[in-house]
Amino acid sequence: MRGLTPDYEMKTPKNIKEALQILSTNSGEWQLFAGGTDLMVSYEAGKLTHKKFLNINALHELKGFVVNDQEILIGGGCTFTQIKNHPIIQQEFPLLVNSAEATGAIAIQNRATIGGNIANMSPAADTPPVLIAYNADLILLSSKGYRIVNYTQFHKGYKRADLRADEIIMAIKIHRHQGISHSYYRKVGTRAAQSISKVCLAGVACVFRGQNIEWIQIGLGSVAPIPMQAIQTEHFLNEKDLTHENIQQARNILMDEIHPIDDIRSEAKYRKTVAGNLLTEFLESLKK
Amino acid sequence: MKINFKLNEKNISVDAPPMKRLLDVLREDLGLTGSKEGCGEGECGACSIMLDKQLVNSCLVPIAQCEGASILTIEGLGTEENLHPIQQAFLECGGAQCGICTPGMVMASFDLLKKNSNPTVSQIQTGLAGNLCRCTGYVKIIDSVTKAAETFK
Numbered sequence: 001m002r003g004l005t006p007d008y009e010m011k012t013p014k015n016i017k018e019a020l021q022i023l024s025t026n027s028g029e030w031q032l033f034a035g036g037t038d039l040m041v042s043y044e045a046g047k048l049t050h051k052k053f054l055n056i057n058a059l060h061e062l063k064g065f066v067v068n069d070q071e072i073l074i075g076g077g078c079t080f081t082q083i084k085n086h087p088i089i090q091q092e093f094p095l096l097v098n099s100a101e102a103t104g105a106i107a108i109q110n111r112a113t114i115g116g117n118i119a120n121m122s123p124a125a126d127t128p129p130v131l132i133a134y135n136a137d138l139i140l141l142s143s144k145g146y147r148i149v150n151y152t153q154f155h156k157g158y159k160r161a162d163l164r165a166d167e168i169i170m171a172i173k174i175h176r177h178q179g180i181s182h183s184y185y186r187k188v189g190t191r192a193a194q195s196i197s198k199v200c201l202a203g204v205a206c207v208f209r210g211q212n213i214e215w216i217q218i219g220l221g222s223v224a225p226i227p228m229q230a231i232q233t234e235h236f237l238n239e240k241d242l243t244h245e246n247i248q249q250a251r252n253i254l255m256d257e258i259h260p261i262d263d264i265r266s267e268a269k270y271r272k273t274v275a276g277n278l279l280t281e282f283l284e285s286l287k288k
Numbered sequence: 289m290k291i292n293f294k295l296n297e298k299n300i301s302v303d304a305p306p307m308k309r310l311l312d313v314l315r316e317d318l319g320l321t322g323s324k325e326g327c328g329e330g331e332c333g334a335c336s337i338m339l340d341k342q343l344v345n346s347c348l349v350p351i352a353q354c355e356g357a358s359i360l361t362i363e364g365l366g367t368e369e370n371l372h373p374i375q376q377a378f379l380e381c382g383g384a385q386c387g388i389c390t391p392g393m394v395m396a397s398f399d400l401l402k403k404n405s406n407p408t409v410s411q412i413q414t415g416l417a418g419n420l421c422r423c424t425g426y427v428k429i430i431d432s433v434t435k436a437a438e439t440f441k
Contacts, residue, residue: 010306010352033350040348041329043307053307057353081342105418106399108330110342111349193417194331 008043010053016061016141019054019168024143028165030054034062034077035111037104038120062115062170065089071176073139076115076169080127081106083114092176093134095202098185099127102200105193115169118151121159121226124265126187128227129202132219133183134174141170148173155226179214180204184282187221188274190265197222198266201278207286213237218282222265223258223275232257233279247283251276293357295320296364306352311335313351314361322362322391326420333419336392337361343399345418362391365398373439374398374432383432385423392419397433405440407433 010033013019022030031050033039034057042048056062062077067088074083080100083089089096103109103117103126117125118138128151136151140163151172155161163169183204189195200221206214216237218230233254240246260271292301295318302317314320314337326332328347335346338360366372374397377383384390393416400407400415407415412433413426421429 005308005312006305008305008307010350012352012355036350036353037330037345037348040309040350044328044347053350055350055353104330105333106396106415107333107336107343107345107418108348111344193414 008051008053010055012055012058016056016059016168019056019059020141020143020166022054023166023168032056032116032119032168034113034116035079037108037112038116038122056168057113062113062168066171067176069176071173073171073173074114075171076118077113078115080109080112080114080117084109088176093130093174095130095133095183095185095204096127099130099187099202102126102185102187102192102197108194114172118154118169118172119163121155121161123158123224123226123228124196124200124222125227126197126200126221129200129219129221130185131172131174132227132229133202133204133217135178135217137173138169139171139173140164140167142167146170152229158225178204179206181207182286184285186278186281188278196265199223199260199271199274199278201275201282203279203282205286207242210242210287212241213239213286215239218254218279220258220275223260223271228258230254230257230279237283242283242287247280250283251280254279289352291351291355293354293359295359296361302351304351307350309347310337310339310349310351310354310359311346314346320361320363324388324391326388326392331418331420332389333392333396333416334389336395336419338395338399343396360395362394365394372398374401374436377436377439378429378432381432381435382428383424389419389421389423393421393429397436400433401437401440406437409434 030052033053033055062075064075066073080103084097084100131151138149149162185202187197187200189197203218205216216234220228236253237250255272255276260268262268289306324334326334330345330348337346340357366375374394396416396419412430
């Protein structure tokens with residue numbers, strides 16, 4: 001049961017400058033609030049730690065996309081509906097369309113923002129594995145200026161990350177010409193819509209003549225306390241041929257590398273096996 | 289705090305705590321009990337409404353975020369005397385049984401048909417994937433949307 005509604009405060013800053021000012025002077029006191037699709041669930045369950053919310057949902061500085069020759073910038077306030085409908089994302093980053101479509105259902109996708117999804121730091125979120133695969137950078141803004149953090153280095157532990165209380169996730173930056181020849185996304189959950197994943201794997205690779213992996217990058221969800229990059233598996237597979245033995249060995253390395261848990265949604269043993277199956281499916285698809 | 293918005297084509301103003309859920313403002317403050325509360329966590333879609341022409345779960349929207357917004361609820365779609373074609377189709381096809389999910393189903397169908405006037409069964413399933421029904425088994429709901437689409441054309 002939620003607390004008494006009048007006890008909660010919500011403030012809507014006029015622009016991002018005012019938002020950053022409020023965050024810098026009362027660090028930690030205000031919780032950023034965008035689409036609310038995660039926070040309102042915690043609110044309803046009485047699990048919110050904060051009583052003061054800074055409504056950044058309407059800040060136009062966080063909305064929209066910037067595309068240049070080299071990269072695409074996705075505003076932290078972009079919704080999954082906006083992301084899945086963007087023509088450049090549809091053409092060049094299909095895994096983002098897959099993960100946006102796998103997030104909740106339409107009514108959630110219309111509200112949920114990518115910045116909020118990242119800041120919520122759930123190890124089971126659908127888009128973070130894709131951001132790992134695409135080697136995305138985060139642009140973090142505070143009243144002191146901005147800094148860039150590579151997303152593979154962002155998460156530091158369960159619900160902990162390289163994000164200060166006075167910072168806002170301004171944008172997500174992805175390089176456009178990575179030389180990706182193959183990409184793969186699969187979320188395994190109890191049903192197609194609305195479910196939270198049991199296991200999720202996103203991968204991209206550059207493969208030469210369907211035989212040799214030049215490079216590969218793999219992100220996983222729900223198999224560790226954080227959205228996880230399969231570094232050891234990648235390291236093994238780089239510059240390897242797609243032989244049956246190598247695929248088998250990569251599968252074994254992945255199953256050792258991840259450390260899923262038993263919880264209400266699934267069991268560690270099941271998650272390990274399924275993660276191995278997804279990797280095998282991905283690697284087999286690289287032969288085509 | 290005072291919040292001004294447009295509700296079913298009328299300008300209104302309510303005085304409510306900023307974190308009060310839009311669903312509760314609709315049902316308690318404004319007496320519009322068409323939108324239902326099923327799960328209260330964005331899973332079931334019974335509280336679906338249109339906010340600035342987008343389908344949303346009203347249980348997940350704090351009223352403070354509705355300042356200046358335009359909202360359409362099931363009450364703004366049709367009346368008992370003058371049903372919306374989607375409501376008529378649900379009636380004719382047996383798409384409503386206990387009725388708790390129906391307002392949300394109708395709003396999600398409205399959103400779908402606005403974007404796609406001739407949806408396939410699979411597109412209807414995706415359009416309504418955020419709405420749960422425990423009575424019909426969905427077949428009659430899909431029939432209802434198909435029929436409504438025919439009327440729309």
